Amino acid sequence: MRYLIYICFLISFTINSQESIDAALINSTDIKIDQIVALDNFETFYYLQDNILYKQNKDGTSINYSNYQLGEMSTANAFNSLKINLFYQDFNLVIILDNRLAEIFKIDFNTAQPYKNVSYVSTGFDNTLWVFNIDFQQLELYDYKTNKTRFSAIPVQSIVLSLESDYNYCWLLTENYLYQYNYFGSMISKIENTGFTQISKSNGHLILKKEDTLYFKHKKKEDILPINLPKLLINQFLLTNETLYIYDLEKLHKYQLKIN
Template sequence: MKTFFYILFLISFSSFGQEPIETTFVSKSPFEADTVIGIDNFGTIYFIKKNTLYKLDEDGKYSYSNVQFGKITSANSFNPLKVTIFYEDFNTAFILDNRFAEILKVDFSTLEYYKNVSFVSTANDNALWVFNEDIQQLELFDYKSNKNRATTLPTQSKVLDLKSNYNYAWLLTEKFLYKYNYFGSLVYKMENIGYTSLVESNDKIFLIKNNRLSYFNELEKAYQLIETPELLTKQFLVTNETLYIYDSKFLHKFQLNNK
């Protein structure tokens, strides 16, 4: 029996092998949105409300709506000069400039090689990371040449989330967390122990399960709990060392410590 509990301890320690990350409360502000997309270093907020994408900054508010394409599935503001918005029902993405004017429409159904896409995220240059449902593979798609720059091996379970930056893409599935480089090569593959979504900030990954947040420590290959007050976490975002938690009524701001 002692051996059994010792094994359980080792398994737990391998997943959560470090001290929890403490947070310091900064502010709490009333906010209304269906989905908060991103908050940058200057406090610019990107969000979706009533199927319209908004950008709110010190210069005012910009909006983008395209109701003929149905409900907005996702949007990505990582590159503020090329904001990506995706409509899964019509298998189409749009690239918007910093004032939300359309730069390009990408209809994956009309390509020479049809793609049935379920997740889209901004990549480097003129590229998007897209998850192709039909072949269960992540692809780095160049929307100027309409060709793939890279393709990963098929995943082994249902995809839950996709995030990326200029150099890497992180794919969360029911079984694993994958990290790929710009060439589509696998950097690491970690067991997913129940996480349902993730966010990225400066190559750092944060995840959520059962309303609890964690940081994935790549050096230790361990998930590190983040201590926060008991809040309904409808969404969370991280910008540098700042954690934002949206509870559907208020936007809570915290400073991350000891990370």
Template structure:
């Protein structure tokens, strides 16, 4: 009898767990050869880098490019604000700001600033600001690059930083120990224990986390991180735009619809 009760509860828990999984449905796929895919907007505009470290903006009709070979490899690109795209070149501790035609409108060389900043992660802030992680002091700074002024800073974190994403209102900092969520004042509003996550993607509505070859989602309408149910795919990179999840395997960029309800 005890064994029957145990089996009942086991299958009940498995069924409930399955119900908690967020489901996805494939709706499109595109072949693309890219070194890194950085973003895709609601109009299908794709931002990516090729093997020669050229940054590309591809629409249905045209592709325009930007290259700065003196700065080497593009470590990260933030396309949240298409009028102020920022490219981060970590090896040279430099950020380039581009307009929507990929024309250079601002250059931030942290090596020449006073005080000097050793930056390891960069993401978009509001107006003329960037969220930057200061490696020497182990804290986030909301940095106004036109005024060369730190507007906000957080308390130092105590473990290795793995990823950083943001929009105008929130900033998500993933470390080995925790996922930290800050508002635009730099105040910590929530944190979650890192259950093996190593990278993240973020849009206005959802945050998606990667744990090896598994994906999880944290919706703005929920305080719970839920697994995403999908067939086992190679995840080279992943992106999220509104209700769409994109998974790139190195050859094909697949678009999935998130089914949250």
């Protein structure tokens, strides 16, 4: 019995004392694009090239969307493939596309009542977007069908670096803190930012970048652990389930994370 207890203690200690995350290289693919938007479980690839959004299927067929009248596309979010949102910050405007990249909604924050001056946009649940309102320095959950703000967070006191979301949560990274909100708008965590500049999410897990290193935060744990990777130029990174993609401007590297 003592022996069994001792073994259980060792297993528990090993799990709880994990100090880093290992990553096994699956493959590397030559690619030259401006920006990766998303890679889903069906190997559908969304990317930007010359201010055009492309959707490339597993079989190599692709479709695209462009709107040069709106200038440069600031961000593209394909988390919900049925409601892809494209943000054009210079025009303070969002275009919503369906899965065929056809326009289904246009959101002009200049004509919204009240007016919104937006710097970040991310996907919400139903007909909502998470937006960061520069004038009030606050995160808002905006229903673009009813033109109503469902939730406004307490204003933040530092520069916003990144905004990520899924149907259940939203993460706001500022120079001082990483905030997490649920879809009701309640803040459920606030972690001091110790130098992270970018984030990516999948299924509640987070990947964070600090200088030339990537870190992993499990959705059920507070620890933020470094990922063991070879020295790479990390231009972009994405997390899909437990698969980490890193783009170095020449190759797209695919890694399997080994998460305890």
